[in-house]
Amino acid sequence: MRNIKLIWKYMKGNRLIYMGAIISIGIATLLNVLNPLIIKTTIDSIIGNTPLEDAGAITSLVNRLGGVKILQNNLWIIAGSLVILTIITGIFLYLKGKLASVAAESTAKQIRETLYDHLQHLPYEYHVKAETGDLIQRCTSDVETIRRFLGVQFVEIGNALFMLSFISYIMLSLNVKMTLVSMIAVPLIFIFAVVFFIKIKAAFQLYDESEASMSTVLQENLTGVRVVRAFARQSYEIDKFEEKNAIHRGLTNRMIRLLAWYWSLSDFLCMLQIALVLVVGAYWTSKGIITLGTLVVFTTYEGMLLWPIRQMGRIIADMGKALVAVERIQNILDQPREIMIESGKEPIIKGNIKFENVSFEYEKGKPVLKNISFEVKEGQTIAILGPTGSGKSTLVYLMARLYDYQKGSIKVDGHELKTIDKKWIRKKIGIVLQEPFLFAKSIKENIRLAKTCSSDEEVFQVANIASIHNTILDFDQGYDTMVGERGVSLSGGQKQRVAIARTLITESPIVVFDDSLSAVDTETDNEIRMALKERKNKATTFIISHRITTLSEADCIIVLEKGRITEMGNHTELMKKQGLYRRVWEIQNSLEGGAETIAAKSV
Structure with missing residues (x-):
């Protein structure tokens, strides 16, 4: 009936x-x-x-x-x-x-x-x-x-x-x-x-x-x-x-x-x-x-x-x-729609973020984040390091309100995150995911996706920051080159850089790189980070990565293990500790040294 x-x-x-x-x-x-x-x-x-x-x-x-x-x-x-x-x-x-x-x-x-x-x-x-x-x-x-x-x-x-x-x-x-x-x-x-x-x-x-x-x-x-x-x-x-x-x-x-x-x-x-x-x-x-x-x-x-x-x-x-x-x-x-809180606050977002004893779990009794506390000032770069499953991406998802935290408090420019309209906060946070998704459109249309009214100059500017502009110009049809479904006509690094450009064009006050620089080489990684530093109206930036060279220049580095913060500080401070960060640095440094020795012998 x-x-x-x-x-x-x-x-x-x-x-x-x-x-x-x-x-x-x-x-x-x-x-x-x-x-x-x-x-x-x-x-x-x-x-x-x-x-x-x-x-x-x-x-x-x-x-x-x-x-x-x-x-x-x-x-x-x-x-x-x-x-x-x-x-x-x-x-x-x-x-x-x-x-x-x-x-x-x-x-x-x-x-x-x-x-x-x-x-x-x-x-x-x-x-x-x-x-x-x-x-x-x-x-x-x-x-x-x-x-x-x-x-x-x-x-x-x-x-x-x-x-x-x-x-x-x-x-x-x-x-x-x-x-x-x-x-x-x-x-x-x-x-x-x-x-x-x-x-x-x-x-x-x-x-x-x-x-x-x-x-x-x-x-x-x-x-x-x-x-x-x-x-x-x-x-x-x-x-x-x-x-x-x-x-x-x-x-x-x-x-x-x-x-x-x-x-x-x-x-x-x-x-x-x-x-x-x-x-x-x-x-x-x-x-x-x-x-x-x-x-x-x-x-x-x-x-x-x-x-x-x-x-x-x-x-x-x-x-x-x-x-x-x-x-x-x-x-x-019958599935309940996401509550966007369209009547919620729409404050000016500058990028000041404060976590206070934040805990979260996907399944009851299995916490993913436990009592996370840290503070980020406007324009700072925060790096996050941790083993797989330590809660790095979850922390980012909480900021974008893809999930809501169960305990603690997250404040953005002094406003409790749960009281801010979801649509509003998501417009202010640009996330570059580890696995970028590109639509079956031209490269220019993919970059403009988040801001359809952007000019060609804006597209070229963010493409330069993402270190993809010259690569695009080498294509036969340039920015009008059609991208195959899910971006199959581009390499992994090219897709990643187009996705970075797409996020940067929004000029969001908060930008998150969720292990998204892993698909590019170290030199390109460095170029992108340098370009971000020189950018006007520098955004508060979160970088999730396992590459120490990517993390080392951050204002603050957070080390997550089993959902808890075990270390926090800049590169110099963490190198003085016998923790995960120093161990990862030593492993990567030894591997790079070994690679250089092999290269020298081959010459």
């Missing part, structure tokens, strides 16, 4: 169009059921000798056409009337199809836009855990399932109901006993359709999930195509996809078997019902209980009635699929 209400909710703004489609199918159905009555009257009263009834729509129509005598001599008038009714019926069927399609397409568009908008506003934590392939499948295949149901089967429900109502009323008015004979199989077919609905809904749930799983494998493979090629894992990936595909094929076959059972058994019941009407009707006609015209009407109506009822199985099957699709889409829409 909940899912049906959700479908009704999705139809908002298009309900009147759907009503127009249902009214059109109602009129078309009414005109359609008049044809057999005209044929009955022609057989019984125009060609035959059965007197016309005193009242009724058909009697009125006969009188308007000139009466029985005129029609006996001009049967073409009846044929013309049937043609005109058929044309008018066709017009209303066209209107039904057009209105239903327009409404369905508009509804699907609304669902897609609502889904996309909602996904854009879900917390970072949700996207970290969600499977991209599954989300794509829900936004495409599931929406298409709903569109097909609303565009075709939804209106057909109205057709079946109208057909059942009109034909039942007419048949009862003609002959009650014959009507009861004609309706024997109807409840059986309907019950069979309900049972089929329950089975097909469960089957489609598994089918849809297997399709999502297969989409995830495909998406991962295409995204990681470099890794697959680099490790020659094509055979493994093919086997993995074939396994998912085999499961999907098995579930598809199960659905096909269910459909085959339904159509074959429902066909069998329908054929039995029609045979029963013919046998009983022929016998009663021979005995004079009903007229030949009545027999023709009942056999015609039987075919018209059984088809939509039998079709209810398909309608119910598609409804089952649509309800499953609605459930999967609603699972996304």
Whole structure:
């Protein structure tokens, strides 16, 4: 019931169009059921000798056409009337199809836009855990399932109901006993359709999930195509996809078997019902209980009635699929949107940051950061060193409010971070991630992404700071060079430097390099850091790195181990301690010395 209400909710703004489609199918159905009555009257009263009834729509129509005598001599008038009714019926069927399609397409568009908008506003934590392939499948295949149901089967429900109502009323008015004979199989077919609905809904749930799983494998493979090629894992990936595909094929076959059972058994019941009407009707006609015209009407109506009822199985099957699709889409829409605190503070951000006893955990009982305290002044450079999993990136994510700290306090220019509008603070913090993402656009468009109104001079300036300007000019099309999807046409260092330029163009007062200088060589690393120092309106800079040469010139170096600060100070101060920083420096220094010795020997 909940899912049906959700479908009704999705139809908002298009309900009147759907009503127009249902009214059109109602009129078309009414005109359609008049044809057999005209044929009955022609057989019984125009060609035959059965007197016309005193009242009724058909009697009125006969009188308007000139009466029985005129029609006996001009049967073409009846044929013309049937043609005109058929044309008018066709017009209303066209209107039904057009209105239903327009409404369905508009509804699907609304669902897609609502889904996309909602996904854009879900917390970072949700996207970290969600499977991209599954989300794509829900936004495409599931929406298409709903569109097909609303565009075709939804209106057909109205057709079946109208057909059942009109034909039942007419048949009862003609002959009650014959009507009861004609309706024997109807409840059986309907019950069979309900049972089929329950089975097909469960089957489609598994089918849809297997399709999502297969989409995830495909998406991962295409995204990681470099890794697959680099490790020659094509055979493994093919086997993995074939396994998912085999499961999907098995579930598809199960659905096909269910459909085959339904159509074959429902066909069998329908054929039995029609045979029963013919046998009983022929016998009663021979005995004079009903007229030949009545027999023709009942056999015609039987075919018209059984088809939509039998079709209810398909309608119910598609409804089952649509309800499953609605459930999967609603699972996304039910996820709470990220609270942006749009009514929060929007203070002037200069870059003064203070951590006081900050603790954070992703899972309860498993703290990632423990009692972190330090202070950064505007324009300072802070370096962060620590083993993998020590909480370096998490600390940065807390500043950008991708996650909210559970204990302690973070103040930015004297304002508690939790009271500052998320959108506002994120505009003021530029983060260059370890794994940069570039869009399938030109290099210039990628750099301008964070500030679309920036001039070419601004683009060139930040590209120079990121030490990528000259490299770009060497490309055939310069800044207009198209970047492949995810930046595959650029090297790792080039992608990283374009990402740095993209972040710097925002002129954020706080800039974070999350191990993002690791993909560039030491010389380029030094050039970028020197350019940042000489930049006007120098930003407060956080540099996460394992390279001591990158960290050594920072105003303050923070060493994190197991979520705690174990050392803090400048390079000179930390070198006097027997801690992690000194050990890393000694290891890297010895490796560099060894490399120089080997190089000297080779010369």
